Amino acid sequence: MxxxxxxxxxxxxxxxxxxxxxxxxxxxxxxxxxxxxxxxxxxxxxxxxxxxxDPAADANNWHTCGACHGTTQIDGTTCLMCADAAQAGRRPGTVVPWSYTDWARxxxxxxxxxxxxxxxxxxxxxxxxxxxxxxxxxxxxxxxxxxxxxxxxxxxxxxxxxxxxxxxxxxxxxxxxxxxxxxxxxxxxxxxxxxxxxxxxxxxxxxxxxxxxxxxxxxxx
Structure with a gap:
């Protein structure tokens, strides 16, 4: 496309x-x-x-991680889906949607x-x-x-x-x-x-x- x-x-x-x-x-x-x-x-x-x-740096595009539900932990271990949040400057337990269709306008x-x-x-x-x-x-x-x-x-x-x-x-x-x-x-x-x-x-x-x-x-x- x-x-x-x-x-x-x-x-x-x-x-x-x-x-x-x-x-x-x-x-x-x-x-x-x-x-x-x-x-x-x-x-x-x-x-x-x-x-x-940068859409990834826009807090409006930070969504609660669906894997750990924002807790940053899964079965006592670090959630790999949102593990990069702090390094990327996001709130812990958040992810950025991979698809632009989910980005905030x-x-x-x-x-x-x-x-x-x-x-x-x-x-x-x-x-x-x-x-x-x-x-x-x-x-x-x-x-x-x-x-x-x-x-x-x-x-x-x-x-x-x-x-x-x-x-x-x-x-x-x-x-x-x-x-x-x-x-x-x-x-x-x-x-x-x-x-x-x-x-x-x-x-x-x-x-x-x-x-x-x-x-x-x-x-x-």
Missing amino acids: AHQIFAVLVRAGATVASIDAHLVKPMRLVSREHRIDGYRLGGQVTGAWDRSY YPGDIVALPRLLHPGWRFPPGRTPVAWVDLAGVVWLDTEQANFAGSDSGDVPPRLRTVFRDLLNGRRNPDPTVLPAVRRPTVAGWPLPARHPGRIQRERSAFRAANWSVAVVDAHS
């Missing part, structure tokens, strides 16, 4: 508790292309964009979009997404081969830079479900002059990066 990172645009209010609802619509566009079998936040790539994060897998827009932003090497997804569609970033070959440097790919420019310049609508603003009359009761068509609509529907975040999605095929 192949696992790849997708960068999915979601509203800034998304949390690990609500992320599934935020991902449904944009990821439906990917599913239509029949290129993935499933997806989840983080998953096998949990903490991919946070160099300091990591809030750091929902990244504020302005962080990615910063000129100094770089992905950790080998962790550059292969696709950008929002409600405007899917953009394949032409990074899959570099990821596979181990030559991914983490630089923001040119196609993703184009997406960012299009978002900021209003050339890409990340949520076409939002109804356009309607023109309202002026204080005097008269509409705006014809020489200013769409002024209110542009001002009210302008893209604001602070209103968005990007989810690190593990897409598997």
Whole structure:
């Protein structure tokens, strides 16, 4: 099973508790292309964009040992299943699930979009997404081969830079479900002059990066 990172645009209010609802619509566009079998936040790539994060060191992933039930002993001898707990910095009698499907969701897998827009932003090497997804569609970033070959440097790919420019310049609508603003009359009761068509609509529907975040999605095929 192949696992790849997708960068999915979601509203800034998304949390690990609500992320599934935020991902449904944009990821439906990917599913239509029949290129993935499933997806989840983080998953096998949990903490991919946070160099300091280790799922095994996250106390949320420490589970009571099922062999000794947390006592550290089995029939008077040391439990081999959780014997490494102290050495690994865990509480005695705990283990880390071997499967990522049992890992706790990591809030750091929902990244504020302005962080990615910063000129100094770089992905950790080998962790550059292969696709950008929002409600405007899917953009394949032409990074899959570099990821596979181990030559991914983490630089923001040119196609993703184009997406960012299009978002900021209003050339890409990340949520076409939002109804356009309607023109309202002026204080005097008269509409705006014809020489200013769409002024209110542009001002009210302008893209604001602070209103968005990007989810690190593990897409598997």
